[in-house]
Amino acid sequence: MNSSVHHLFREQTAGKKKRERTRGALLDSAISVFASKGYAATKITDITNHAELANGTFYNYYDDKDALLHDVAIGLAVEITSGIDAELQALIHAPTRVTLATARCLQIARQKPEWLRVLLESLFVVPEMQSAAVKYLRQDLELGIEQGHFTIEINLLLVNQILSLIRTAAIVDPQMSDITIQRTCEGLLRLLGLSSKKSANLVARVFKVHLEHCDA
Amino acid sequence: MNSSVHHLFREQTAGKKKRERTRGALLDSAISVFASKGYAATKITDITNHAELANGTFYNYYDDKDALLHDVAIGLAVEITSGIDAELQALIHAPTRVTLATARCLQIARQKPEWLRVLLESLFVVPEMQSAAVKYLRQDLELGIEQGHFTIEINLLLVNQILSLIRTAAIVDPQMSDITIQRTCEGLLRLLGLSSKKSANLVARVFKVHLEHCDA
DNA sequence: ACAAAGATTGAAATTTCTCTCATTTTTGAG
DNA sequence: CTCAAAAATGAGAGAAATTTCAATCTTTGT
Numbered sequence: 304m305n306s307s308v309h310h311l312f313r314e315q316t317a318g319k320k321k322r323e324r325t326r327g328a329l330l331d332s333a334i335s336v337f338a339s340k341g342y343a344a345t346k347i348t349d350i351t352n353h354a355e356l357a358n359g360t361f362y363n364y365y366d367d368k369d370a371l372l373h374d375v376a377i378g379l380a381v382e383i384t385s386g387i388d389a390e391l392q393a394l395i396h397a398p399t400r401v402t403l404a405t406a407r408c409l410q411i412a413r414q415k416p417e418w419l420r421v422l423l424e425s426l427f428v429v430p431e432m433q434s435a436a437v438k439y440l441r442q443d444l445e446l447g448i449e450q451g452h453f454t455i456e457i458n459l460l461l462v463n464q465i466l467s468l469i470r471t472a473a474i475v476d477p478q479m480s481d482i483t484i485q486r487t488c489e490g491l492l493r494l495l496g497l498s499s500k501k502s503a504n505l506v507a508r509v510f511k512v513h514l515e516h517c518d519a
Numbered sequence: 520m521n522s523s524v525h526h527l528f529r530e531q532t533a534g535k536k537k538r539e540r541t542r543g544a545l546l547d548s549a550i551s552v553f554a555s556k557g558y559a560a561t562k563i564t565d566i567t568n569h570a571e572l573a574n575g576t577f578y579n580y581y582d583d584k585d586a587l588l589h590d591v592a593i594g595l596a597v598e599i600t601s602g603i604d605a606e607l608q609a610l611i612h613a614p615t616r617v618t619l620a621t622a623r624c625l626q627i628a629r630q631k632p633e634w635l636r637v638l639l640e641s642l643f644v645v646p647e648m649q650s651a652a653v654k655y656l657r658q659d660l661e662l663g664i665e666q667g668h669f670t671i672e673i674n675l676l677l678v679n680q681i682l683s684l685i686r687t688a689a690i691v692d693p694q695m696s697d698i699t700i701q702r703t704c705e706g707l708l709r710l711l712g713l714s715s716k717k718s719a720n721l722v723a724r725v726f727k728v729h730l731e732h733c734d735a
Numbered sequence: 736a737c738a739a740a741g742a743t744t745g746a747a748a749t750t751t752c753t754c755t756c757a758t759t760t761t762t763g764a765g
Numbered sequence: 766c767t768c769a770a771a772a773a774t775g776a777g778a779g780a781a782a783t784t785t786c787a788a789t790c791t792t793t794g795t
Binding site for chain 1: 559670671674675676677679680683684686687688690691692699702703706709710711712714715716
């Protein structure tokens with residue numbers, strides 16, 4: 304049906320024993336089904352059908368849907384952040400770091416729309432997702448304040464406001480066009496205290512330098 | 520159990536015929552139950568029990584939960600916006616209008632936490648809520664651009680970003696303390712292009728002039 | 736006060752999932 | 766290839782909701 308569907312977990316478990324491969328199939332199917340029907344509306348049999356497994360097989364691996372979402376979310380988070388983290392290594396300018404991280408995150412959402420949708424749902428079901436996101440962000444925010452770029456106070460509300468801008472992009476424009484990514488980055492920088500002009504300039508520059516060969 | 524529960528719809532239908540009064544009871548109970556258990560987890564019988572009606576009575580009024588949420592959301596939206604709208608009549612300074620509207624909206628969320636929680640859930644189930652919110656906001660955004668205060672481009676993404684800041688306040692701080700309201704207003708103004716300093720000053724001023732006798 | 740229309744009731748049929756487990760099939764180490 | 770262990774199966778019991786509807790009660794206009 305959709306040749307662009309990715310199989311993160313099946314790839315990760317390709318060479319391993321049957322048990323791990325089946326688990327991978329369940330996790331990949333969970334991503335597809337959670338993304339298309341929403342977590343709440345998903346039934347266990349939706350997932351096992353999609354994975355072409357018997358309904359009972361699910362219970363050899365997980366106690367319930369929540370436990371499955373937990374593993375899916377952790378897996379996705381590790382996959383996404385490890386790549387972005389590596390790319391940011393050399394960057395010391397906090398606004399650039401934040402912009403690039405956000406843009407990369409949203410670009411992944413374009414290539415793999417299901418991933419971000421599932422991750423965003425997991426924020427409210429898997430508590431450790433929230434705190435992991437907060438931890439990552441806070442470092443760059445502190446850096447930006449030290450550097451004098453961000454003229455705001457760091458608090459839990461602000462961090463959640465930032466996450467909500469990313470969430471909003473995914474909801475308003477599931478296709479995640481370049482313009483949506485840029486506007487989201489600009490909005491984020493304005494939220495952190497940069498002027499409209501500086502935000503627009505920085506986003507333009509970051510796209511030119513780091514993202515020009517990555518268009519949809 | 521909770522003397523602070525409001526009965527918007529029962530009040531609205533007090534003098535009317537039985538049919539309308541029962542509908543009002545269902546709507547008020549729906550607000551309570553949706554807010555306390557969440558929309559997805561709410562069963563029809565939760566609502567009829569809360570309204571002290573037989574389970575079958577629900578089906579004399581609505582086909583399903585969605586139809587009920589629709590009526591609840593419309594009713595709440597009208598109630599909230601009409602009050603705020605009246606207060607904003609005389610104000611012509613767009614940033615002040617936006618700040619005051621946001622602050623009032625969040626103050627209502629403090630007094631009637633159930634209302635905002637239900638409204639926010641409805642944004643993704645009742646499509647016309649989204650467009651109604653957009654219509655209201657857009658006027659003030661255009662005004663602010665004309666006045667030279669907002670240095671942004673109006674688009675669907677921006678409007679949803681604004682709504683998401685309000686949503687975030689409700690999620691992060693359900694108590695809706697004054698500090699959360701202020702930070703949300705400030706973040707909103709920064710998102711619209713005001714500097715951190717101007718945002719903080721304006722919010723302080725608006726709270727002093729319009730909101731000083733309204734503390735929790 | 737009366738009766739027809741309108742509204743409510745709650746037991747029971749129906750639907751929809753979850754979860755178990757005895758049985759069958761597959762796997763992979765020797 | 767063999768066979769014990771591992772994994773998968775899917776029918777069905779059980780739990781939890783939804784929905785229907787014939788019977789009953791309440792309202793309201795006259």
